[in-house]
Amino acid sequence: MALFEGSEIFVELLNANGVDCIFYNPGFDVVPLLSAIARYKAAGKPAPATIMCLDEFSAMNAAHGNYMISGRPQVVLVHAELGTQQVGGAIQQAWWGRIPLILCAANMVSPERLNWKEEPYDPGAMVRNCVKWDHQVGRNESFYEALNQAFQVADSDPKGPVYLCYPVDTLLKKVEIQTIKPAAKRTMPEPNPAILNSAADLLLRAENPLVMTSYSGRDPRTVASLIALAETVGARVVTSSVRMNFPSDHPLCANLEPTDGMQSKPYFLSSDILLVIDYDIPYAYPPSLPNPGTKIIHVDIDFVKQGTPLWNRRADIPIKADSAKVIPALTHMVRTKITAEQSQRIHERSRKIQDENLKVREGYLALGKSAGDKKPISPEWLAYCINQVIDEDTIVVNQTIMPSASVARQISRTRPGTLVACAGGTIGWALGAALGAKVAAPDKLVVSLMGDGAFVYGGPTATLWPAANYKVPFLSVIFNNQAYGAIKMLFQGAWKEGIKDSLILPSPDYATTAQACGAYGRKVEDPQVVLPALEEAIAQVRRGKAAVLDVRCS
16 A cells, blocks of 8 residues: 555556646646646656646647547646636537546535525536536545546547546545556447348448448548448448548548538438448538438447437447447458459449549649639638648648638548547637647647637637747648638528628738747738748748748638
8 A cells, every 4th residue: 555645646547547748727726736747757757748728728629639649538627617617618529529538627616605596506517518427526535536437437438528526635635545557448349240241231232332430530540441341342431521531532532521511412312321430410510311211330439429319310230339340340241241243343333433533533623723813812722732731641630611611622631640620519629629739749740720710719829828838839720711601601691781790800910919929920812822821831830830821711
């Protein structure tokens, strides 16, 4: 048995569970934990890095982005009730994105405090709709057991955020612990061979199969195995921008699915078999419904989908298991059953899909090139230029909304872990997420894409300051249409008289905002300047300085 202070238990469990970085915004209740980490480092003992963000919303988004690149569970420290409230919509993003994150806050609420129903005030109620689990540590409860359970719940599939609050003196109290062990994660069941056999039969009978996936690429191994499966069954693949699930230049890829999902709609409606793997319906848009006769094979770790099954319809073949295991097993099953006639039919279908996709991509490329002289700058041209200056290892952090179709058409991603986006609906994620991604991958170029509204919501001062202070620079490209674009579109329908109420005019000078935070900032209004401006901004980042390009777009 060893004697540990509560804050030391915290550090030991962080080490045991593979947490190598904490994002935080300080309150006095955070001091004991930060002090313990400093003591550990001074003594040459392992302890996580600490990254101070100037706002809790930014800290949560940074942890979100860090997980998407590192795959390690995250811890965010905030100050009590006020810090918990300040994380705002970032906790919703983490919930929809299945991010294993422990939001930690001290419980400083008086036992006599009541809510309007005259019930005891409950800190967990502030976040309960957007977490897997929340818990208040009692004064006589084991802090070690509570924190260990928080790790277990957060990091078991389907992963997700949890909320843990505790009395401040819990961190100061000394207790005896025999052995500090990592949390035991619950694992998904192995795929059932009989069910895989049925799925293989269905795929081999398909005339026009379609694979749809959103987040299978959370495990980098699935990218190669999904290629093998798609090629084996001759299926077109629709992949989202949330993860790099399938190479966007592969002949069977129907390109990235933009926020509105409209590019993939014709394929979706014409398919007789949908192989849906780790797929979420895009958050902000009502989904189209599959045809009644379409058969659905659903492979997922999460069938609940925030309480609503996909398309409000049960799958014909549900497979609740880890797609990293299911995909290669299903490919093997198909290969053992396929006949020469089926193989020939699949080959012919694949050639047809490849020819169609090649024509579509050539059209996209021509669209991007032809937009190079348009003023204001076309989002298509900006996205085309971005694709010219990044390399295959660049990490693209994408939260575009109105320009999402342009980004999906023009920016190619081919390597696992090089594309991340948010699954929820809270604007402002991309700045903090880029910071966290850069912390996780310090040797890679990180490029963050967003609209002007998202740049403002993301707290540029709160995010660019730690980028400079901790020497984790990234590039932010603002598709600045000087409006709330989606709302502007609504006004352009029946309410044209009110369109001015959706505009952000005159636009703030976001380049100057960046410069005030120690970053490189530049405003771009001439389409001929876009490419050299991007090259110069990337050069600044490679020299160690965060950069912001404020590109005035149509």
